[in-house]
């Protein structure tokens with residue numbers, strides 16, 4: 483029996499595939515390659531020395547997904563496939579609702595048809611909205627999300643809860659990620675954004691390899707120790723490990739379980755800049771500019787529930803995150819095209 487990994491070619495998916503294979507799981511990947519390079523999966527095979535089936539398929543394609551379930555013995559699903567750019571989601575909201583919400587519904591329909599009712603879903607800290615104070619705890623109310631991307635995550639969480647309530651055979655884990663950065667320590671797989679990066683770390687690494695002139699630090703007047711935004715950065719390999727632990731829950735109980743995946747520590751933009759300078763050995767040019775609309779001052783997790791119930795804890799600190807992000811970018815200045 484295999485774990486179906488949707489969006490397995492992407493940043494978090496590819497790292498999770500490595501951890502799954504190294505932990506003895508068989509995997510099957512579905513990806514439409516809309517936001518990844520298929521070479522990421524070649525490198526996963528090379529890193530692990532293991533082969534697995536890859537289906538170039540959109541999760542909205544019902545017949546395509548049915549073929550995957552006809553051909554493979556799927557025991558459970560880790561569902562990463564989705565669009566994730568906040569700014570873009572405000573420009574093309576219909577595409578976001580279709581891809582993320584309709585895509586997930588389609589996937590669940592096919593899973594139900596084949597009697598596969600175990601799913602881990604990639605949710606986000608964004609579902610806590612802007613009103614809850616950090617540290618964020620799973621029991622806090624969700625909502626107050628201000629962009630279509632975030633709303634797709636919230637809607638999917640609600641849909642999955644309704645599915646579990648309607649049929650007690652379903653077992654669903656909602657993982658709320660904080661800010662994943664870093665890369666596999668081999669430097670062979672990492673984050674590979676198209677165009678101008680929206681997120682902090684890929685922007686920093688592109689400045690560091692000379693692709694961009696300087697980092698714009700969005701806001702220096704937040705209510706934080708150094709005035710810049712504070713986030714809970716988590717190493718992508720720690721995040722991937724959290725999925726392995728979540729699979730245990732799927733096999734042990736039904737219903738819905740929700741876990742934060744974060745470190746519980748908040749670091750400012752300038753903390754990350756300093757840690758990155760140390761890792762790369764070079765100064766990183768930056769300018770403090772206006773705040774980015776929609777940003778909040780502070781966002782970090784309380785990760786205790788995942789520790790108590792899953793036995794999961796992030797092991798890597800910001801030094802490792804920066805060193806590994808730098809290794810990936812410096813070994814692959816043009817991403818998977820190198």
Ligand code: NAD
Pocket residue numbers: 488489490491492493494495512513514515516517518539540541542561562563564565566581585604605606607659660661662
């Ligand atoms: P990513 O874009 O690197 O990976 C997503 C993958 O899904 C890509 O390979 C893409 O080609 C594929 N995909 C997209 N739509 C698809 C579709 N309709 N059918 C099949 N494949 C499709 O993103 P990521 O950073 O690896 O994120 C993975 C998941 O985690 C996403 O759902 C994202 O919203 C969620 N998440 C990410 C972050 C983050 O900071 N990276 C934070 C919170 C939640």
Ligand code: UD1
Pocket residue numbers: 566568569606607608632661680681682683685697698699700701710711712713751774776777778
């Ligand atoms: C963003 C999304 C969030 C999504 C997450 C992962 C918003 C408002 N939130 O989170 O929904 O789940 O990405 O995809 O977009 N920063 C700079 N300069 C940059 C880029 C970022 O100073 O060029 C700062 C930001 O202001 C923030 C921090 O760095 O304080 C982290 O930003 P980012 O990596 O974009 O993540 P979030 O905004 O936390």
